[in-house]
Structure formats: structure tokens, C-alpha cells
Amino acid sequence: MSRKPTRPPDSGATSRQPRHLALDTEAVHGRGLAIVAALAHDHGVTPLPDRPGKTVWARWVFLKA
Structure with a gap:
């Protein structure tokens, strides 16, 4: 099994x-x-x-079967 990171952004x-x-x-x-x-x-x-704002992110590691 390998680990696959997932990191969905939420920009504002x-x-x-x-x-x-x-x-x-x-x-x-x-x-x-x-x-x-x-x-x-x-x-x-x-x-x-390049402009005012930010990206809020989180990372999960899922095991890949």
C-alpha cells in the first residue's frame, strides 16, 4: 500500500x-x-x-489499496 496525499484548497x-x-x-x-x-x-x-488574499488548505493521507 502506498500513501497518497490529498490537499484541497479553499481560496478567498x-x-x-x-x-x-x-x-x-x-x-x-x-x-x-x-x-x-x-x-x-x-x-x-x-x-x-500576486494579490490580497489567501488559500486555506488541509492535507489528508489516504492509503491506496
């Missing part, structure tokens, strides 16, 4: 960095980053080189 026009929010279990918004951090092998933010 704002340069604001995503941040973890202190939310309770009943919150219906703002938990995405915490969920990605819990499930992904790696995640981060890359600023766009």
Missing part, C-alpha cells in the same frame, strides 16, 4: 487569517477550523503571491 479574497474560536457545543457557526484540525494530517494558510 480576504487576507485575514482564520482563527480558532472559543465556542460551546451548541454553536452552529465557526467550528470548521477546529473540525479540519481534528481530522486532517496537516493544515495551514498560504498568502496569495
